[in-house]
Amino acid sequence: MSDTQNTSFINKPDNHSKNALKSPDRSAATHQYDAAIQALQAQFGDKLSTNMTVREQHGHTMTWLANQPPDAVLSAQDKHDVAKAVEICHQHKMPVIAFGIGSSLEGQLNAPYGGLCIDMHALDAVLQVNNEDLTVTVQPGVTREQLNHYLRDTGLFFPIDPGANASIGGMVATRASGTNAVRYGTMKDVVLALEVVTASGEIIKTGTRAKKSAAGYDLTRLMVGSEGTLGIVTEITLKLSGIHECVASGLCHFPTIEDACQAVMLTIQMCLPIARIELLDALQIKACNQYAHLNLAETPTLFVEFHGTEAGVHEQAQSFSDIIEEFGGTDFVWDTDETERKRLWEARHNAYHASSALRPEAKALSTDACVPISRLAECVSATAKDIEDAGMIGPIVGHVGDGNFHVLLLVNTDDPDEVSKAENIIDRLAKRAIEMDGTCTGEHGIGQGKQKYMQQEHGSALIMMQAIKQALDPHNILNPGKIWPSLP
Amino acid sequence: MSDTQNTSFINKPDNHSKNALKSPDRSAATHQYDAAIQALQAQFGDKLSTNMTVREQHGHTMTWLANQPPDAVLSAQDKHDVAKAVEICHQHKMPVIAFGIGSSLEGQLNAPYGGLCIDMHALDAVLQVNNEDLTVTVQPGVTREQLNHYLRDTGLFFPIDPGANASIGGMVATRASGTNAVRYGTMKDVVLALEVVTASGEIIKTGTRAKKSAAGYDLTRLMVGSEGTLGIVTEITLKLSGIHECVASGLCHFPTIEDACQAVMLTIQMCLPIARIELLDALQIKACNQYAHLNLAETPTLFVEFHGTEAGVHEQAQSFSDIIEEFGGTDFVWDTDETERKRLWEARHNAYHASSALRPEAKALSTDACVPISRLAECVSATAKDIEDAGMIGPIVGHVGDGNFHVLLLVNTDDPDEVSKAENIIDRLAKRAIEMDGTCTGEHGIGQGKQKYMQQEHGSALIMMQAIKQALDPHNILNPGKIWPSLP
Numbered sequence: 001m002s003d004t005q006n007t008s009f010i011n012k013p014d015n016h017s018k019n020a021l022k023s024p025d026r027s028a029a030t031h032q033y034d035a036a037i038q039a040l041q042a043q044f045g046d047k048l049s050t051n052m053t054v055r056e057q058h059g060h061t062m063t064w065l066a067n068q069p070p071d072a073v074l075s076a077q078d079k080h081d082v083a084k085a086v087e088i089c090h091q092h093k094m095p096v097i098a099f100g101i102g103s104s105l106e107g108q109l110n111a112p113y114g115g116l117c118i119d120m121h122a123l124d125a126v127l128q129v130n131n132e133d134l135t136v137t138v139q140p141g142v143t144r145e146q147l148n149h150y151l152r153d154t155g156l157f158f159p160i161d162p163g164a165n166a167s168i169g170g171m172v173a174t175r176a177s178g179t180n181a182v183r184y185g186t187m188k189d190v191v192l193a194l195e196v197v198t199a200s201g202e203i204i205k206t207g208t209r210a211k212k213s214a215a216g217y218d219l220t221r222l223m224v225g226s227e228g229t230l231g232i233v234t235e236i237t238l239k240l241s242g243i244h245e246c247v248a249s250g251l252c253h254f255p256t257i258e259d260a261c262q263a264v265m266l267t268i269q270m271c272l273p274i275a276r277i278e279l280l281d282a283l284q285i286k287a288c289n290q291y292a293h294l295n296l297a298e299t300p301t302l303f304v305e306f307h308g309t310e311a312g313v314h315e316q317a318q319s320f321s322d323i324i325e326e327f328g329g330t331d332f333v334w335d336t337d338e339t340e341r342k343r344l345w346e347a348r349h350n351a352y353h354a355s356s357a358l359r360p361e362a363k364a365l366s367t368d369a370c371v372p373i374s375r376l377a378e379c380v381s382a383t384a385k386d387i388e389d390a391g392m393i394g395p396i397v398g399h400v401g402d403g404n405f406h407v408l409l410l411v412n413t414d415d416p417d418e419v420s421k422a423e424n425i426i427d428r429l430a431k432r433a434i435e436m437d438g439t440c441t442g443e444h445g446i447g448q449g450k451q452k453y454m455q456q457e458h459g460s461a462l463i464m465m466q467a468i469k470q471a472l473d474p475h476n477i478l479n480p481g482k483i484w485p486s487l488p
Numbered sequence: 489m490s491d492t493q494n495t496s497f498i499n500k501p502d503n504h505s506k507n508a509l510k511s512p513d514r515s516a517a518t519h520q521y522d523a524a525i526q527a528l529q530a531q532f533g534d535k536l537s538t539n540m541t542v543r544e545q546h547g548h549t550m551t552w553l554a555n556q557p558p559d560a561v562l563s564a565q566d567k568h569d570v571a572k573a574v575e576i577c578h579q580h581k582m583p584v585i586a587f588g589i590g591s592s593l594e595g596q597l598n599a600p601y602g603g604l605c606i607d608m609h610a611l612d613a614v615l616q617v618n619n620e621d622l623t624v625t626v627q628p629g630v631t632r633e634q635l636n637h638y639l640r641d642t643g644l645f646f647p648i649d650p651g652a653n654a655s656i657g658g659m660v661a662t663r664a665s666g667t668n669a670v671r672y673g674t675m676k677d678v679v680l681a682l683e684v685v686t687a688s689g690e691i692i693k694t695g696t697r698a699k700k701s702a703a704g705y706d707l708t709r710l711m712v713g714s715e716g717t718l719g720i721v722t723e724i725t726l727k728l729s730g731i732h733e734c735v736a737s738g739l740c741h742f743p744t745i746e747d748a749c750q751a752v753m754l755t756i757q758m759c760l761p762i763a764r765i766e767l768l769d770a771l772q773i774k775a776c777n778q779y780a781h782l783n784l785a786e787t788p789t790l791f792v793e794f795h796g797t798e799a800g801v802h803e804q805a806q807s808f809s810d811i812i813e814e815f816g817g818t819d820f821v822w823d824t825d826e827t828e829r830k831r832l833w834e835a836r837h838n839a840y841h842a843s844s845a846l847r848p849e850a851k852a853l854s855t856d857a858c859v860p861i862s863r864l865a866e867c868v869s870a871t872a873k874d875i876e877d878a879g880m881i882g883p884i885v886g887h888v889g890d891g892n893f894h895v896l897l898l899v900n901t902d903d904p905d906e907v908s909k910a911e912n913i914i915d916r917l918a919k920r921a922i923e924m925d926g927t928c929t930g931e932h933g934i935g936q937g938k939q940k941y942m943q944q945e946h947g948s949a950l951i952m953m954q955a956i957k958q959a960l961d962p963h964n965i966l967n968p969g970k971i972w973p974s975l976p
Contacts, residue, residue: 130860130862131757132753132757132860132861132862133860133861133862133891134756134757135860155757156757174702175700175701175702175706176702177700181700185677186700188700188706188709189673189677198952202948204947204948204949204952205946205947205949206946206949208922208925208926208927208945209860209925209926210858210859210860210890210891210892210921210925210926210927210930211858211860211861211890211891211892212663212665212669212674212676212858212890212892212927212930212931213663213858213927213929213930214662214663214664214713214927214929214930214931214932214933214934215927215928215929215933215934215938215941215942215945215946216713216934216942216945216946216950216953216971217710217713217714217718217953217956217957217971218663218676218709218710218712218713219949219952219953221676221706221709221710222705222706222709222710222956224706225702225704225705225706226705230705241759242756242757242758242759243759244759245759265620268622268730269619269620269622269643269644269730270730271729271730271731271732271733271795271796273761307759308759309803309807311799311800311803312799312800312803315797315799315800319797370698370699370700370701371698372618372620372621372623372697372698372699373620373621373699374618374620374621402698402699402700403621403698403699404698404699404700433698434696437696437697437698438696438697438698439696439698439700439701439702439703440703441701441702441703442698442700442701442702443700443702444702445702445703446702446703446704450703453703454703454704457696457703457704458693458694458703458704459692459693460686460690460692461692461693461694461707462704464686464692464707464960465704465705465707467959467960468705468710468956468959468960469705470959471955471956471958471959472952472955472956483704483705
């Protein structure tokens with residue numbers, strides 16, 4: 001990685017620059033924020049709440065980071081509410097944070113500098129389905145389960161499945177992916193176009209419904225994954241997928257994680273169009289057995305799903321069976337019947353709750369990393385050893401076709417020693433992934449939790465990101481203090 | 489589309505802004521460029537040429553746009569040459585344009601403000617193949633045919649096929665795609681990471697070899713398609729695909745373009761993983777018949793390719809046969825034998841030369857547009873009518889699975905009336921595509937030729953693009969006058 005010297009190519013944000021990415025000054029600005037909130041109250045009336053319970057609900061985190069509530073919460077009813085609210089915040093230089101359903105995992109929704117939280121839950125309309133084009137346009141508050149429910153009679157589905165029933169807007173913000181990504185891609189691959197409220201409250205459109213374009217900069221992909229720091233999304237046009245005639249689910253066991261990873265690599269090299277391929281380590285299987293009274297062999301296990309025609313799915317299952325045999329895979333069972341499929345995947349679906357039940361009094365903290373698949377076994381094994389050495393409990397589940405995996409650390413967050421041990425495990429994992437030419441997060445995002453790895457991962461490219469932020473949000477009002485710290 | 493009012497959200501480039509996207513002032517700056525060229529000569533010696541023939545070769549266009557040669561051409565030998573040259577250009581505020589193989593179609597390589605052209609042909613090394621990860625890292629001068637030749641024994645291939653034997657660097661710059669895009673995506677989908685020389689001559693890296701990441705802004709996709717206006721690419725890491733066990737090629741005829749498009753839509757809705765699906769209109773087939781002494785029915789024709797296992801390919805072909813029957817498709821023939829496949833696709837492979845031969849004394853000018861597939865038949869038919877009404881010759885070929893198609897207008901470019909008619913056809917096509925919620929270019933890019941449509945297609949988002957350009961290239965030295973005009 002390059003360092004940050006010789007960064008004259010851009011207007012480097014620094015303490016001397018008038019518009020640097022500086023922190024909104026809370027202490028000096030209280031009066032200013034009061035004026036902003038008065039202006040918002042005048043504009044929105046009952047849609048605006050300053051109730052502390054409501055504020056705390058919107059500043060919650062899924063981490064050990066402290067709750068940092070916003071000063072007020074707006075329940076936006078349409079895009080014009082969002083645009084007007086941002087315009088007011090822009091006038092008063094007050095931070096503004098969009099809220100979907102609150103399932104982000106790295107403190108993306110905290111309000112370290114206060115400001116306004118715009119809750120998008122009422123923007124929950126599916127605006128337009130185009131069956132012939134396999135596209136849909138939705139408001140950001142629609143959740144992925146709502147969307148798939150809406151689509152149930154169309155023969156189409158929205159394939160991105162990050163586990164949580166996240167809002168589509170939130171999934172855009174964190175560049176979400178999940179179990180289907182190995183075949184269907186991530187949010188970066190399925191977003192065709194966005195409607196975005198900019199830092200000054202203007203509504204713009206990025207992209208069209210054409211499947212591809214070579215007309216100028218790819219603002220859509222710049223917005224996807226920007227965690228609300230470059231604009232607030234008010235409409236999303238997505239590519240959908242056709243539902244295949246036949247779906248089969250299955251699982252098999254391996255002597256070691258290395259063997260399982262080798263089988264996954266060969267599966268992908270052989271062009272098997274696998275729809276899901278998930279690794280659960282031995283501890284995770286043990287947790288699932290205990291939780292759901294299952295009787296699975298407590299060894300590294302792959303859960304797989306095949307999508308295709310009936311003949312195609314049978315052929316895929318046979319090819320997969322041949323592949324795993326080479327690497328000591330055993331007890332491969334699979335089925336196309338829906339009830340049986342659910343039974344086979346029960347352990348995978350219950351992974352989170354099963355893990356939590358290993359230590360019910362602890363908080364379950366999820367972290368993720370992503371590496372080239374050739375390094376996956378090494379990365380998972382070294383991480384498992386770190387967890388063991390620390391005497392902690394941390395089952396591992398991986399979207400292994402992408403080289404992406406999660407550790408669920410069970411931590412007593414009231415014990416500073418445990419928190420420190422957990423932080424150390426996460427720290428070593430993030431750095432290890434980057435050293436393996438991977439990334440400190442495959443799908444959870446940076447938020448507040450992973451800012452310290454941005455320099456190591458991106459080098460001088462980080463300065464380029466900050467130059468873009470400064471150009472598009474000169475007052476640093478859009479979700480400040482996320483992705484990188486605001487400068488003092 | 490929104491208009492450009494209320495654009496205060498960014499430092500709007502305008503005549504009052506010190507660092508607006510203004511034209512390098514050639515007349516006043518001659519002396520300054522002389523100094524820059526002297527500095528480049530001192531640095532690079534014989535690697536730098538100011539020979540007019542060499543300069544004109546590097547300012548060529550594939551359009552009716554006049555040749556605008558650079559002031560000098562550097563044959564870069566490595567990334568450090570590129571970085572040093574850009575640094576010198578930066579010091580002297582002289583334009584700098586990267587040159588791959590010269591196959592861009594919208595004047596991307598012209599030098600309207602002079603400056604330095606950096607020829608990348610010597611940066612032609614395949615640096616690293618990672619079979620296990622299906623990735624490769626190459627220098628920008630490698631062409632797609634060179635890369636696939638290099639990969640021939642690995643079981644892997646690079647799937648993006650824009651027709652021309654383009655350089656990978658050029659394909660990054662224009663966000664190229666082509667016949668395989670319906671299954672394998674475009675350059676935006678296969679580029680994992682880039683090494684980029686910034687406007688000040690610094691070398692940065694965007695992305696890693698991990699298949700996905702949620703760590704900060706997607707600079708990789710911002711660079712892809714930016715036509716050399718945000719940085720010069722010196723290394724590219726690509727995702728590869730496994731070569732399938734079986735490939736089948738085929739063709740079939742339809743009564744109308746509408747019927748052919750309906751068959752394509754159903755093919756995609758039915759989840760058929762079609763690898764290529766190309767439409768040739770009746771005139772194009774007639775041209776191919778004449779050129780290669782073929783005997784194809786002169787009606788709209790689909791050329792298809794299936795990739796998969798042997799059983800899978802047979803199943804796909806059978807399903808496709810069933811689908812086309814619904815829409816009057818006839819004479820479907822297909823084969824898996826390589827010689828026979830080539831024979832079947834001969835007409836498609838010869839399309840360009842066959843079209844040109846319809847009027848050998850004319851110049852063949854290629855334009856493209858892309859629309860939602862549900863609008864494709866209407867867009868193609870209206871365009872064909874425009875061509876007929878103008879009394880011109882312009883066969884149509886489409887990457888129809890993406891809603892993307894090309895018109896090859898055969899124009900006597902010495903006849904202003906013909907040029908005007910051709911411009912009018914292209915103008916109506918671009919505007920029609922945008923009105924259909926599509927784009928004025930699916931894969932050729934904007935360059936100089938399509939700048940006038942950026943406002944209609946992007947509205948205020950255009951201002952956001954320009955703010956990014958200004959932030960990353962404040963002196964506007966990177967390929968100025970492309971994508972949008974430089975301001976006076």
